[in-house]
Amino acid sequence: MELLYTMKIHELHDKLVAKEISAKELTESVFSRIDEVEGRVGSYLTLTREGAFEQAAMVDKKIAAGKKIGPLAGIPTAIKDVMCTEGTRTTCASKILENYVPIYTSTAVQNLLDEGIVMTGKTNMDEFAMGSSTENSRFFPTRNPWDLERVPGGSSGGSAAAVAADEAIFSLGSDTGGSIRQPAALCGIVGMKPTYGLVSRYGLVAFASSLDQIGPFTKDVRDCAIVLNYLVGHDSLDSTSVKIDKPDYTKALSDDLKGVRIGVPKELMVEGIDPKVRETVENALAVFAKNGAIVAETSLPNIDYALSAYYIIAPAEASSNLARFDGVRYGYRAPDAEDIMDMYMRTRAEGFGDEVKRRIMLGTYALSAGYYEAYYGQAQKVRTLIIRDFNKAFEEFDVLVSPTSPTVAFKIGERIDNPLQMYLSDICTIPVNLAGIPAISVPCGTVDGLPVGLHIMGKALGEEMLLRVAYSFEQNFGWNEKPAL
Amino acid sequence: MAISEKDVKHVAWLARLAITDAEVQKFAQQLDVILEHAGKIAELDTENIPPTSHAIPLRNVLREDTLGACLTPEAALSNAPKKEDQAFVVPRIV
Numbered sequence: 020m021e022l023l024y025t026m027k028i029h030e031l032h033d034k035l036v037a038k039e040i041s042a043k044e045l046t047e048s049v050f051s052r053i054d055e056v057e058g059r060v061g062s063y064l065t066l067t068r069e070g071a072f073e074q075a076a077m078v079d080k081k082i083a084a085g086k087k088i089g090p091l092a093g094i095p096t097a098i099k100d101v102m103c104t105e106g107t108r109t110t111c112a113s114k115i116l117e118n119y120v121p122i123y124t125s126t127a128v129q130n131l132l133d134e135g136i137v138m139t140g141k142t143n144m145d146e147f148a149m150g151s152s153t154e155n156s157r158f159f160p161t162r163n164p165w166d167l168e169r170v171p172g173g174s175s176g177g178s179a180a181a182v183a184a185d186e187a188i189f190s191l192g193s194d195t196g197g198s199i200r201q202p203a204a205l206c207g208i209v210g211m212k213p214t215y216g217l218v219s220r221y222g223l224v225a226f227a228s229s230l231d232q233i234g235p236f237t238k239d240v241r242d243c244a245i246v247l248n249y250l251v252g253h254d255s256l257d258s259t260s261v262k263i264d265k266p267d268y269t270k271a272l273s274d275d276l277k278g279v280r281i282g283v284p285k286e287l288m289v290e291g292i293d294p295k296v297r298e299t300v301e302n303a304l305a306v307f308a309k310n311g312a313i314v315a316e317t318s319l320p321n322i323d324y325a326l327s328a329y330y331i332i333a334p335a336e337a338s339s340n341l342a343r344f345d346g347v348r349y350g351y352r353a354p355d356a357e358d359i360m361d362m363y364m365r366t367r368a369e370g371f372g373d374e375v376k377r378r379i380m381l382g383t384y385a386l387s388a389g390y391y392e393a394y395y396g397q398a399q400k401v402r403t404l405i406i407r408d409f410n411k412a413f414e415e416f417d418v419l420v421s422p423t424s425p426t427v428a429f430k431i432g433e434r435i436d437n438p439l440q441m442y443l444s445d446i447c448t449i450p451v452n453l454a455g456i457p458a459i460s461v462p463c464g465t466v467d468g469l470p471v472g473l474h475i476m477g478k479a480l481g482e483e484m485l486l487r488v489a490y491s492f493e494q495n496f497g498w499n500e501k502p503a504l
Numbered sequence: 505m506a507i508s509e510k511d512v513k514h515v516a517w518l519a520r521l522a523i524t525d526a527e528v529q530k531f532a533q534q535l536d537v538i539l540e541h542a543g544k545i546a547e548l549d550t551e552n553i554p555p556t557s558h559a560i561p562l563r564n565v566l567r568e569d570t571l572g573a574c575l576t577p578e579a580a581l582s583n584a585p586k587k588e589d590q591a592f593v594v595p596r597i598v
Contacts, residue, residue, distance in 0.1 A: 122579045216560050229558050258565040259558065327542045338519060345520070347592055349583030356595045360520075368522035376521055381535055383519045384507065385542075393546065399555030401545050406556060439537050455559025479560065 023048035024095075024185045025501075028242040031188065032090045035082065042075035042082075042093030046137050049095040053139070053186045056504050061161045062181035064100050066140040067107055071095065074137045081135070090245050092135030097187035099178045100141035101148055102128050102233070103222040107138075111224050112156035113146045115344050115351045115370030125222020126254045127191060127233045134249050139187050142177030146372045147341065148198055148226045150174050151444035154435050155374045162431070163206060164502040165469055169428040172202030172444075175236070179206040182236045184504055189246055190236045195226050196329055197423075197448025199234045200460040204423035204472020207462045207500065209237045209489070212448075213247065214480050215455035216261040219254035227336035228259075230329075230452040240461065240490040244268040247482065263480065271483035272490040276310040279488060282317035282416030287447050292425045295466040300422045303463040303473050306495050307420075307488070317416060319408040324401050325450040330442060331385045331398035332453070337375075338382030344370060377438060402453050409454045413478050418488050421447045423460040423472030447474055457482050461489045462498050470500075506539035507532060 023031065023045050034040045050068060057063060078093035103109050103121035110116045124132065132138070145155035153161040153176025161176045163169040164184040171180040175192030179202035182190050192199040194212035203210025211234045218233045225231060235246040247268045254260045283304065288297055308314050346352035346366030353369050356362035371379070385394035412419055425446055434441040451458045456479050463473035473492065477485040512532045516523040523531070577590045586593040 119583055122575065122582055214560070215558075255565075255567065259560070259562060261560065321548070324545050324548060327544045330538060330542050331545070342520075346585060347594055348580075350585070352585035358596045359594050362595050363520040364522035367520055371521070377531060377534060377538075379519045379521065380512065380515045380531060381538060384511065384515045384535070384539075387515065387518065394542065396555060397545050397548075397550060398542075399557060400550035400553040401548060402556040402559075403553050404548065404550070406559060438534055439541055442538070442541075453559065 024052040026188070027238045028090060028094050028188055028245050031094060035088065035093050038082065042078040042137060043072065045093060046071050046075040046095055049139060049187065056184050057186060059162065059167055059504070060164055060180050060184045060186065061159050062097065062142055062177045062184065062186050063140040064110055064112060064143050064158060064177070065108055067138050070107070071137045071139055074135070078135050078137070089134045091131060091249055094136055094188050095139045096131060096136040097139050097142050097178055097181040097190035098128055099144055099175050099190070099192045101144060101193050101224045102191065103224070104128055104138070104141065107141060109141065109224070111147050112144045112158060113370065113372070113375070114157045117351060119350055123222060126219035126256060127250055128222070130249050130252065142175070142181055142190060144177055145174035146375050147224070147337070148174040148193055148195055149337070149374050149378055151197070151201060151441050152434065153177060154431065155372060157372050160431055163428045164504050165207065166428065168430055169469070170205070170431055172205035172424070172428065174198040176202050178236050179203055179208060179210065182206070182208050182238060183502060189238070189242055191233060192236055193223055193231055193233050194452065195230045195333060196452050197445040199236065200448050200458060200472065200474060201424050201445060203236055203460040205428040205470065207470030207502070209240055209243050209459065209461050211235055211243050211247070211459040212451065212457060213251065213482060214261070214457045216259045217480070217482070218250045219252070219257040219260050221254055221256040225340040227333040228340060229336060230333060240486060240493050241269065241272055243459065244272055244486050266483060268482060268486055271486045273487050274310070274491050274494050276307060276312040276488065276491050279312045279418070280416045281307050281312050281314045281488070282412055282419045283314065284319045284322065284412065284419055284421060285316050286319055286322045287421035291443060291446060292422055293427070293466070296422050296426060296471050299464045299466055299471045300473060303492065303496065304420070306492055310491050310495055317412050317419065319412060319450065321401065321404040321408050322450050325405050325453055326442065326446055328398040328401040328405070329449045329453060330381070331394045332402065334378040334382030335385045335395050336382065338379045338386065341375070341379055374438070405450055406454045409456060417484050419476045421474045423447060423474035427466050427469035427471060451476055455479060457485055459485050459489050461493055463496065464498060465500065505536055506543060507535050
């Protein structure tokens with residue numbers, strides 16, 4: 020029999036309903052896999068084994084009582100350690116929150132718990148979601164299951180590696196500039212950033228509030244649609260939460276692309292993209308055309324300025340959001356302070372890592388007197404230009420595609436001393452966050468044995484079209500390689 | 505230079521980050537490279553372009569001012585580094 024931990028949500032749900040397996044057996048299978056590979060991969064900061072078996076027992080009781088269970092019931096799930104979980108420590112991979120135990124649960128996680136998921140644990144990440152490699156974790160780096168000498172991407176590297184290494188059936192991440200899609204690409208799995216406001220941010224520790232969005236990592240596109248069905252929903256606790264009539268996203272999974280117009284922004288296929296990655300993506304485009312889609316080149320003329328605007332806007336918002344970590348109400352406090360200012364200064368100096376400090380200082384600078392207009396004001400105007408570019412392209416096209424990451428997974432340590440080079444990892448994903456639109460990364464092959472992600476971008480609230488295009492690609496491309504661990 | 509060592513010291517103070525002289529030097533160099541790249545946005549003519557703060561247009565969200573559930577003092581203080589009775593304790597302020 021196929022090992023349970025390798026299977027997908029929709030396959031496992033059928034087995035649970037048919038009573039071929041129990042949630043307990045499934046949970047045992049996933050934890051046996053964790054015990055086997057976690058020492059090498061390092062996906063998790065905290066394992067919640069005990070709670071997981073309690074949750075599994077509740078699902079088994081429900082099944083035994085003949086009650087109906089939803090598609091996520093009993094499914095082992097990993098949560099990025101940036102989402103608050105009541106009673107389970109939530110660290111953001113930072114020393115400043117090392118011992119923080121939330122007194123409430125984030126809405127996104129609660130929605131899944133209400134559906135009966137089995138939470139396996141909290142996953143590693145770049146500190147406060149700032150980074151593209153998970154090397155900025157204050158605890159340890161996570162390794163890419165495809166090559167343990169390489170990074171899994173970031174910032175949600177632990178959540179991506181957990182699914183790629185079969186240490187969870189699916190997971191949640193957060194995406195501010197590519198932090199779901201880039202690690203999904205580098206780990207050879209599916210990752211989606213939904214439209215801004217579609218998934219509640221309540222209980223998500225804020226990095227850049229106008230850009231942050233929670234989304235799923237899954238083993239295939241059908242699983243992505245299933246999870247989205249339970250993540251999406253209006254939440255009165257998040258004032259940016261959108262109100263829509265929620266569709267059944269699994270209904271969008273159609274193989275047919277007849278008449279679908281797919282645009283390829285030329286700016287995202289040239290400079291800085293590894294030629295082998297580009298070639299892999301070009302081959303993927305042929306699959307769309309074969310399935311009835313119209314594929315043509317388009318342009319996002321101001322996209323070259325997106326990275327620059329992002330590295331003003333995101334740090335500016337971060338510098339404000341992270342002001343709350345002052346050692347007073349929760350988190351780390353530097354010992355033996357002379358007075359309160361000494362306590363603030365040392366708590367933050369000792370509690371934050373270098374990348375977080377860089378971004379706080381960058382944002383403080385961009386917002387400070389004399390520089391505000393030139394940096395922050397100008398960046399917000401550039402954001403308007405980028406939104407207009409997307410709107411114009413979407414007049415002609417239903418979706419836009421590009422590589423997710425300009426390169427395959429890079430070596431641990433390779434970019435850590437060069438912040439700007441690290442930032443360039445997100446050159447294709449960042450424009451999407453600035454525009455608030457949804458995007459998905461699906462595997463589209465390998466280069467030198469390492470996965471490449473295809474990035475599909477859609478109109479605001481266009482998740483159904485994204486899923487349709489991604490599903491059709493997946494069905495026809497037929498890629499199902501797994502890392503040899 | 506987009507940012508000087510003096511600027512870095514000032515910004516670190518504004519952000520309440522204690523910083524050593526060696527760090528001032530390191531961060532000044534790194535931030536300078538980043539700001540030089542970010543400064544590219546100055547090239548664009550944005551005279552008649554309105555700024556965007558949120559990609560999805562937002563309106564005020566209002567609700568009735570009704571009594572709801574709230575945290576107990578014990579819960580609110582449960583993560584406090586130092587507490588006394590029903591208060592957070594901090595070092596000397598003045």
